[in-house]
Amino acid sequence: MPDETQRRPRILISITSTQSEKLLKKCFDALRIPIFYQCRAQGTAPSEILDILGMRESARLITVSFLPRFSVPAVFEAMENELSVKRRGGGIVFTVPVTGIQTPIFSMLNEEAKEKIEKRIEGDEAKMKDTNKYTLIWISVAAGYGDDVVETAREIGVGGSTMLKGKRCGSEYAAEYLGITLQAEQDFVLIVIPKEKKADIMRTIGERYGLNTDAHGLVIAMPIDDIIGLRPEQ
Structure with missing residues (x-):
């Protein structure tokens, strides 16, 4: 093992x-x-x-x-x-x-190890505490919901974001497990935020556009090592 x-x-x-x-x-x-x-x-x-x-x-x-x-x-x-x-x-x-991911994805990747994976994420975050001040939030939602995500992000204080178009693919097992449709067109929204805002933003986006909503959204957080171009208020 x-x-x-x-x-x-x-x-x-x-x-x-x-x-x-x-x-x-x-x-x-x-x-x-x-x-x-x-x-x-x-x-x-x-x-x-x-x-x-x-x-x-x-x-x-x-x-x-x-x-x-x-x-x-x-x-x-x-x-x-x-x-x-x-x-x-x-x-x-x-x-x-990864420094943040929705629970259903945890379970699908390694169901019996969910608790251990969560602990490792906490450990990774602790190691990066002093050097990583920003986080990249990657959000995938059903096509047409991207603008709503961007607007919600603005409402909760996010200064800017980037949106891409793409598609979701995968296995029948994933579709059944997560209750989603595969080969579906997607909007991807990328947001760079101060690390201390990560939990609140992920929670808000997840509640409004998560897997259990019509948007069938996935929200992931990734650490950023170095960055230029952001003002402190962003």
């Missing part, structure tokens, strides 16, 4: 060619990653840099999923084999720690 350190939840983020969409789903299905989110983006590198990197197109597919830390090596190996991410132009895959 993995120890407590290896049970820490992680967010897996991959930035790959748009042609990798079907291969990614095949890879995640094989690894039993229950739910993931995708959106398309445009790379900004000039054509000569794309040529050097071996990239044929600037369009990119951003995929976000959730998994316990002990699963990361197996996922990296599978993605290397299926997507050739180590090959020039294959893309990039990385993980970031």
